[in-house]
Amino acid sequence: MPAASSPPRRPRSGNRRDEAARLAVLHAADDLLVEHGFGALTVEAIARRAGVAKQTIYRWWPSKVEILLDTLIEDSNKRLPVPTEQPTAESIRGYLRGFARFLTRDTAGKVLLALIAEAQRDPGTAKSFHQRYLGPRREQERDMLARAIEAGEVSPGLGPDATMDALVGPIVYRALTGxxxxxxxxxxxxxxxxxxxxPRHTRT
Amino acid sequence: MPAASSPPRRPRSGNRRDEAARLAVLHAADDLLVEHGFGALTVEAIARRAGVAKQTIYRWWPSKVEILLDTLIEDSNKRLPVPTEQPTAESIRGYLRGFARFLTRDTAGKVLLALIAEAQRDPGTAKSFHQRYLGPRREQERDMLARAIEAGEVSPGLGPDATMDALVGPIVYRALTGxxxxxxxxxxxxxxxxxxxxPRHTRT
Amino acid sequence: MPAASSPPRRPRSGNRRDEAARLAVLHAADDLLVEHGFGALTVEAIARRAGVAKQTIYRWWPSKVEILLDTLIEDSNKRLPVPTEQPTAESIRGYLRGFARFLTRDTAGKVLLALIAEAQRDPGTAKSFHQRYLGPRREQERDMLARAIEAGEVSPGLGPDATMDALVGPIVYRALTGxxxxxxxxxxxxxxxxxxxxPRHTRT
Amino acid sequence: MPAASSPPRRPRSGNRRDEAARLAVLHAADDLLVEHGFGALTVEAIARRAGVAKQTIYRWWPSKVEILLDTLIEDSNKRLPVPTEQPTAESIRGYLRGFARFLTRDTAGKVLLALIAEAQRDPGTAKSFHQRYLGPRREQERDMLARAIEAGEVSPGLGPDATMDALVGPIVYRALTGxxxxxxxxxxxxxxxxxxxxPRHTRT
DNA sequence: CGGTAACCGAGACGGTACGTCGCGTCTTCGA
DNA sequence: TCGAAGACGCGACGTACCGTCTCGGTTACCG
Structure with a gap:
């Protein structure tokens, strides 16, 4: 009787994109980043860990940075949403506290820090990072701020972008410096x- | 006087460290970082550009990060000294403006940003960066702040470190995000x- | 039919070992040895000459000695086969003359001399050289001799190994000394x- | 009075060549060859082992091969002299047995094998090896043989060089193949x- | 009897090659 | 048509020796 035991391999996808492979890659990237730091985050390591061929990664992501961006966007929308209800000074403070927690405790926070870092090395990364993450999120933050000002909840002495940077900058900086x-x-x-x-002098 | 000019080879160092080689390496690293970004900053490229053997670099610097730290420390002591005269609110503002200019205009500013970034990838870099640059500089800044407070020039609502981070963080963050x-x-x-x-609630 | 000729790059191998690369390496090693001597036979030079990446060499051969062994085994089986027909004194003489010609005229002869030499420097080389070349060949030679003795064609005063060494040794020695x-x-x-x-005294 | 103890350094030579250094180099080379094989015989290792500066080696020997030649010549004149008394068949056999012992037991034998090997890699070595060692020794051997023939002690079927090679070749070959x-x-x-x-056919 | 010439140890230097790692591209084969 | 597998050209890594070059210190000879 031949058909003894074939290796218990998971069913392959065939024609369509393999969702299991996609998730395996995202999680492998995340895990490796947290466990061994960005330095050890190589495409080959991700493929190894995810049990996936390198080509499968290159087919769907142009670079490992995009993998991280995928996880970051997903996670930060889920775990650090920008308040959309009518915002108050209190809810803004809450958002910033959440942001601080996100950066220091959440694994996705490490991803954000890593991407900020990587953007310094490579212009392409910088561009993608702005377009896909920083830009959209800043848009929402600006909106939050604008409505809070309109409602008389807050009255910053700077323009919206500069104000957000003044609030967020110190938090990010402390995270970056450990x-x-x-x-x-x-x-x-x-x-x-x-x-x-x-009253203030200038607005930016 | 028989033979006028012998081939103009520069005199080699012999037993002692070759100062010309040291400077060539520092400048090459600096130039390459500014011209092509950190990504293209390889030890081999530095050696090539400096006209120096790779081993000469490894003999004196454990990694390219230490090369950058050498240039950064030298340059920022020279071009962005922390005010040591009796500090005023005005001189602190001047220092911060200088810092902003340093980060965005000076080549050494790029080095600082690159090191902040690199510290995210590798714990060893982070440690060295803190011990050799961030720590000592923060020491001086703390001193500046303390004396300004003592003189009644300023009265921050936070402890010295947090205050400095609140001031410096936004500047760094904007530089990091371009x-x-x-x-x-x-x-x-x-x-x-x-x-x-x-009065404020807490002090940190 | 729009575009006639695309750049004539040779089709890469894909999943399987690239036979063209294998041959290119073997020939490059051979050529370099003959042209510039063993001293100039570096892995990098072979790779350069073969138009192959260094890693491709290290993937398949543990050292350059094994490359040479591959060429030597192939060539000496092809161009210096041990007589297998019923051997006569005459055919043995023919084999030895062929061996002398092989050593002095054939490029593969240089390879053999180089391997004898290299075996003196490194025990690993010595082992591999014996197992893959000297041993098997000596086996065949012993067989040739045994059958010639049995047939009464020859009657050496020494055991088979010593006899072969006594015949082959002078030839090799003259080749080694140029x-x-x-x-x-x-x-x-x-x-x-x-x-x-x-009659003789002892047999070995 | 303190004047504890100054380091007990051996007296340096001053103006003249330092005989102690010369011997230290020769012995270090010999020892390293025997202990770790020719592969590990680097000039730096010899210098280290001999407690001598590299330059001292390069001042007196053009290459490490010449160091080995020095030891080989000295040792083989001392421990394996060519018989000069009126030679007999017996004394020639004794010489060859001594040669076999020299090659397999004496450390200088390893040196000879190493030099034969090295001569395959580099033409310069080959030349020097012939001029300084093989040539002169063969001269003496030829002389030994000629006088034995003249005395009717032996009557070889080959010319003197070929005869010597036929005698010596097998011994060397077995030593080379371990x-x-x-x-x-x-x-x-x-x-x-x-x-x-x-009677024989030809003479060479 | 003081100057100087040759030595020696030490070790930095510009190089070349080492063997390894990861990159991103390619091809094969099976589902 | 996709995914696993993995070979390939490429280029940087950090190390080991090469042979050359001062350096500073030590005699021994010579003027």
């Missing part, structure tokens, strides 16, 4: 930058 | 974060 | 060592 | 090649 982000930092930023009591 | 740094941003940061008029 | 190999040498060796007319 | 050299081999070679009883 420092923790104390609660008081976020509170004070919000307090000082969103509720000033005297 | 934005320009408007004058008003620095002014407003100084105004809002260093001269608050009411 | 002397020519006169016809009379081979004849006399055969005459004196294979047809002695009185 | 075989032992049985007593019977030497005896039979002498018997068959030096005392033939019928």
């Amino acid at each position: 420092s923790s982000i104390p609660r008081g930092l976020v509170d004070t930023l919000v307090e000082d930058l969103l509720r000033p009591h005297k | 934005s320009s740094i408007p004058r008003g941003l620095v002014d407003t940061l100084v105004e809002d974060l260093l001269r608050p008029h009411k | 002397s020519s190999i006169p016809r009379g040498l081979v004849d006399t060796l055969v005459e004196d060592l294979l047809r002695p007319h009185k | 075989s032992s050299i049985p007593r019977g081999l030497v005896d039979t070679l002498v018997e068959d090649l030096l005392r033939p009883h019928k």
